Amino acid sequence: MDGTTQRLDSPSPRLQRLLDYIDADPTNLALIGDAAKRAADDGRYVECDTLLNRYEQLQPLAPALMNLRAVSALSQGRSSEARATFAALLLEHPDDPFLAYNLAYASALLDDYATAVDLLTDPVLDAQPDAIVLRMQCMHHLGMLDAAIDLGKQHAEHAIVGGQVAGMLATLLFDAAEGDQAEAFAMRAPAAAGSLTVLGLLALERDDLGQAMQLFRKAMEADPASGRAHLGEGLGRLAQQDFNTAAMSLDKAAALLPGHAGTWLTSGWAHVLNGDLDTARDRFERALDIDRGFAEALGAIAVTDVYQHRIDDAQRRTQAALRLDRECLSAIMAQGLLLQRAGQTDRSVELRLALLNHPLGGEQGPTIAQIMAKRSLRDAANH
Known part of the structure; x- marks a missing residue:
């Protein structure tokens, strides 16, 4: 036992x-x-x-x-009940920093990140060091990347939570496309799941696939519930063209990051490449449900519309996605598929999927779908 x-x-x-x-x-x-x-x-x-x-x-x-x-x-798991109790106590004891932290934590669990940020004032950060990382995480969810990075840099040398702050900074800086700084902060806390994931993603961007996959495995061992680590592994499997395993890894990542539209989008592309259009459509629709203005998700649904012979829907969604973002890669792909289809008889799903696997920039270049998957990872920071 x-x-x-x-x-x-x-x-x-x-x-x-x-x-x-x-x-x-x-x-x-x-x-x-x-x-x-x-x-x-x-x-x-x-x-x-x-x-x-x-x-x-x-x-x-x-x-x-x-x-x-x-x-x-x-x-x-009774977060609403906990928040109500913490809120009532804080009304009676408004200067208690630990009650403020507890209420902020419960609010974050309920996706009320704005309330959490407001509660995590400087006196709370001074009294409860864990509040520093929580405030950074909530700012990240709210898209306040610059403010979260500034806060992290102020506390990166903290005697108690400096390592956690450095790991979180690595994630924030990666999402801000500051790769060199992200790597530097990741190396300050190299055993943290967040740091390992960032180092893996940077290795993936350098096309060092073996190193990337090793780092993602270590990240998942350090924190099996790390959605970003599973996301990284899924991207690595896409690069290996192991589409079935990629789809499973990315589904796991999406389940762990249910409000992360970019992860659902990436999962959808893995299912497209794996030939499962119905599941792909479901993943794209989930991404769009999270953010109704996510052009890449709308364009991706248009791609599945073409494959599934919903031509009117495909045309409508393609134009809507391009109105949201004139450079929307998935909408441009859907547009190309519609042009190819004009005047032609039925094409098999395998032939249509071949278009996604077409490498850009030469035979060894990344495929269209892989570019969109990597782009969706960057987009995820804003969705």
Whole structure:
């Protein structure tokens, strides 16, 4: 039995002692409160909730125990409940930086990044160093790249979170197309998943595919839930023309980054290259649902329209995408397919997919789809 299973199956000796004391003195509020805190420390949040409810039946919860209830709710995925409790507590204690951080964290989990940024003031950053990285992450989500980079550079030498800040800076600078700076900050925290991913993406841009794939694997080992690491691996598989594995990797990345339109777009192209047009259309539509003005996603749907003989829809979407972005690569591809199709009989899906695999700039050059996939990675920073 591993340690995690043991922890979940039976209370720790310290918690068990507290529970035994409570059995002997069932109305002792101090014991119940201490046991609730111990349960939370042990990761036994359901038991923590039970103890807090027991306490509340005897007396209203003190602010510290209300905060504990919210932390327990947050740990169990009840972010809305946690945020409501933190907000109520902050109204009573407006100068408490730790409550402000907790409320910002809960707000970020609910995709309310603007509220989180407003809560993470300088006094909060000074009191709770983790707030620095959280503020950078929220600014990133809001497209505030320059402000997030400036904040990171101010705190890159922080004694406690300097490594995390450097790793986050590497990601931000990569998205800002500052490759040299991104690499420099990534090297300050070379074991962090974010840094490994950035170094892998930079290796991929240099066409050092072997090094890139090795770095992506290390990034996923460091953080299996890193959507960007899975995205990088998927791009590497595209470069290897392993379209089936690329599609699976990119689907995983999209699942981990559900609000990241560029990742859904890239996943869609992998499915196009893998010959699964229905799934590709679904991924493109998800990207467009996230950002209704994402021209590349609209143009990509137009490409699938052509392949699936929806010519009127393809023409309409192609023109709409080009109105959004005159240089929209997917719309230009759809336009070319429409021109090719004019006056011709049915073409097989395989022949149409061959167009996507056509290399640009010579036989060894990247394919059209690979260029769009890499472009979508850059676009993702703004979507």
